[in-house]
Amino acid sequence: MPEVFTYAFMQRAFLVGNMIALIAPLIGVFLIMKGLSQIGHTISHVALAGVALGILTGIYPVYPAILISVLAALGIEKIREKISDYAELSLSIILAAGMGMATILISLSDNSVGIMSYLFGSLTLVSDLDLLVVVPLAIIIIALIFLFYYGFFYLSFNEGDARLAGVPVRFLNILFMIIISVTISLSLRIVGGLLIASLISIPVATALQLAGSFKETIIYSILAALLSVNSGLIAAYYLDLAPGGTIILLSVLYFLLASIVKYLRERKGIQ
Amino acid sequence: MNKVAEVRNLYFSYSQEPVLKDINLTVHRGDFIVFIGPNGSGKSTLLKLMIGELKPDRGEIQLLGKDIGKFYEWHRVGYMSQQIRNFNKSFPATVNEVVAAALYKEMGFFKVLNIRLEKRIEEVLELVGMADFRDRQIGKLSGGQQQKVFIARTLVTEPEIIFLDEPLVGIDLKAQEDFINLLNRLNQDLNITIIMVVHELQLIREAQKIAYFKGGEVFLYNQQEFASTGYLNKDLLKGDTVPEVEYSSGGDYNA
Known part of the structure; x- marks a missing residue:
């Protein structure tokens, strides 16, 4: 067995990382298709304050x-419902407020190592408690997405029409x-608060280059995220780098490769 | 003939600007009614009020025997909005997925498709002539093909009444012709009630009844009465001619 898989801390990192690689792009597909990718950035900064x-x-x-990111998210949803014209602006304000609060709380704390691990992700600090929290919650999230699959799909495609088809729009928006x-919040440990929004969006962008349906978009984006996380963790271990950085840079690389494949396909006229 | 929709003494205004005044309208099962009139005369507004998307200032709306506020059987009603084709054309959904979404209420505990629902989708795509396109991405189809997919999505829940808001806008002539034939089949063969906002003369000619909107009022005619006014030869979009056959504001319009 390669050395990287023999250490208990790396096994924990791989387990947590792979769970995140399943759920981050899964919600990312719906989020991006709703045109709300900015929400990922906003919530991740608010989560840092938490x-x-x-x-x-x-x-x-x-x-x-x-707790704090759920409260902020519900606030964002309320704003989105009421004043859709300035929704982007309110997201920026909430992001700034979250980051400002995080900065003050960080400066009050003397544990800068702990904070850094949540900003950029960490391999060594994934604990057994992280496992106990991440694994069951990730399974619940996957189950919820499949429980309401076509509801979330319809909401992403057209919220107004979804309401007429009997989709419980308000309930599903809040649940989402x-x-x-x-x-x-679960992803902060591995990818870090500054980069998690990218793990939500980049694998989806990669999948969109290749997929022919919504279902394929979900499958390909999960595959792209799994590939990014596993190769990123291995690179972080051998090169002694923060895993958040390696995971995201590799996901950008896979996006570029997928774009090239798409370009070549289109040139050959294969669709 | 049983009533499928009824509007009684309805008033509606957009921020103090009255749009509809004391409107009465009765729709029977199997009716094919078009709403016509100048822009801003309240055609789409009445359609939206009848499907509960807008709330009236005053008056009553009944849909399939129930007050609109207490109506929950939306699978019995189909609606195609004016904006239906204003979706993100890069959205990666296939025709099959878009039509499937409308079956949300009929899916089981997990909101995914089963064999029975797959079969329904197949049948409805066959009906609109889009069965060969089921695995194609909707954003990559022509305007006319997209319109057929959306009518398939409207029909997949087997509605008794469908509301269409300017369904022919932005599609080519051949597709318009196909679409009109399809509507006639739905109305005559399947006895589906059709209520539609239109500007196109060829659609007005297909309807049994014509509701003309002007100045916040509605004038209802049957096809013969309407044709006799010579209205069809005039410019509909200008809307500067009020047919003289029947004044109906405040009355009942069972023409």
Whole structure:
């Protein structure tokens, strides 16, 4: 067995990383198709404030990250419902408020190593508690997406028509915002708060180059994320780099490769 | 003939600007009614009120025997909005997936397709002549083909009444002809009630009844009455001619 798989901390990192690689692009497909990719950035910055609060108060940081990001997400959904014209602006304001709060809380804390691991991701700090929280929650998120699959699909395609087809629009929108917040909070440890939004969006962009249907988009984006996370973790281990950076850069590389494949296909006239 | 939709003494305004005043309209099963009139005369507004997308200031709307506020059987009603083809053309969904979404209420615990629903989709795509396109991405089809997919999506829940808001806008003449033939088949063979906002003369000629909107009021005619006004020879979009056959505001329009 290669050395990278023999250490317990790497096994934990791979397990958590692969769970994240399943859920991040899964929600990313619906988020991007709804034209709301900015929400990923906003919530991840707000979640960092939760992490900083957790570190400052000695609470397991993922819990306050989930709590604060869910509250922010519900606030965003309310704004989106009421004033859709300025939704982008309100997202920027919430992002700034989250980051400002995170900065203040970080400066109050003397645990800068802990904070750094949540900003850029960390291999060595994935704990057994992380496993216990991430694995079941990820399974619940996957189950929820499949439970309401065509509801989320219709919401992404056309919210107005979905309402007429009997899709519980408000309930699913709120549920979706909660799922995004939890996914982002769970992903902070491995990918880091500054980069998680990219793991939500880049594999989807990669899949869109190759997919012929919505279902294929989901499958390809999960495959792209799995490939990015596993190759990124291996690279981070051997090159002693922050995994968030290697995972995202490799996902960008796969996106470029997929774009080239698409270009070559179109040149040959194969669709 | 049983009533499938009824509007009684309906008033509606957009921020104090009255759009519809004391409107009455009765629609019977199997009717094919077109709404015509100048832009801004309230045609689409009445359509949206009849499917509960807008709420009236005053008055009553009944759909399939129930007050619109208490109506939940949306699978019995189909609606194609004016904006239906304003979707993200890069959205990677196939024709099959788009039509399937309308079956949400009929899916089981997990909101995914089963064999029975797959069969329904196949049949409805066959009906609109799009069966060979089921695995194609909707954004890559022509305007006319997209329109057929959306009518398939409207029909897949087997509605008794369908509302269409300017369904021929932006599609070529051949596709328009196909679409009109399809509507006639739906109306005559399947007895589906059709209510439609239109500007095109060829569609007005197909309808049994014509509701003319002007100045916040609605004037209802049957095809013969309407043709006799000579209205069809005038410019519909100008809307500067009010047919003289029947004044119907405040009354009942069972022409």
